[in-house]
Amino acid sequence: MPESMHDADSGDLLLVAANDPLALERLLGRWRDLLYAFFERAHEPSGAIDLTAETFVRLRASAGRFDPSVAFPVWLWRIAAQVLSEAPPPPVTSVPAARLRESAAARTALVRASVAGLPPSAAAALLLTRIARLTVAETAQVLDAPPSEVRRLLVDAMDRLAGALEPLLELPASLPPVTPPVPPPLPPPLPADGTGSRTS
Template identity: 25%
Template sequence: MRYQQSDPDVRLMMRVKEDDAAAFETLVRRYQTRLVRMMQHMGPKGMAEDLAQETFLRVYRARHRYQPGAKFATWLYTIAGNVARNANRSAGRRQEVSEIDAPLPDQPDQPATLLAGTAADASGLMPARMVEKGERAEIVRAAIESLGERQRMALMLSRFENLSYAEIAEAMGMSAKAVKSLLSRARVNLKELLQPYIDAGVLPQEPK
């Protein structure tokens, strides 16, 4: 009852529980962009929109079992985290198979420093400010993806969704104290990953 009174999204989900399609559409509109952004960091590359859709599908399938024991966002991101983890495991298995079957490359992969040259070449085709902004966004994305899964999840929920330690703890099945420690380590690691770019323009390496 407490969450129904304080969280308008919980009230919407209670209507979804009674098969109110309009209420579900409202929740999708409110959270779709945020879920896609989260999945860009949490799931396999190129699957963010599909994973967001899978999350909403699970929400809808679970509607009749829904009980408002937390904020709606906390419940939603718990489901989203499970979806992302399952997708990462599946992608990892597919990667293992493809590595076994793949032929040996004729040439070694290009070093990360060549990516900087590619960005510099592109600067002649678009305003420098746009290139710089796009490069920064890509650098931050790569750095976040280099974090461990739990650090990434906690950081996304804290920084982009503004959830409290207690709410993140509920979504991740941890104590609030553990979340605080996890976020502290994530911020330190993120700073270390970004420092070479800040100091010398060196691109962080993509996660393996």
């Protein structure tokens, strides 16, 4: 018996196929936040919610075809990757460098737009390995591609992002620690007549 049969998620998806409402709730509870995070890296929050919901709609619709020999995460993320690839890309964001320094929201928007601007398979490979935390081998299963192709997609994604995020990458990773300024040594007191020169 495949290992996946012993997996609670696989069991619950089988129950979803039998219209068990509680099983769908359990899957929602376990996977909702991670799916949202997956989509939120490429779409603004409202759009990411819609894509998360669409993934669950398709998951439910696919339950009757679920093959228990396929690991549940592969099944789920295959749907999510498909949803991601079909989503219209958000509008291109152009953010002035000064605004990037001031606004975390602006930086987030630039990252989102850059990820969304990747070729769909490269974006999927990147988010599956970084956000869904799949291995390259698992990602290869999801994308139905050999692992070598997944690695190539990852390099492609990273190189493209390095270009798109260049203004962001030039910023310091974090502000320097806040420490009280050390006052310079006090100059020697001036002579009473004010004619003395400051020498160090």
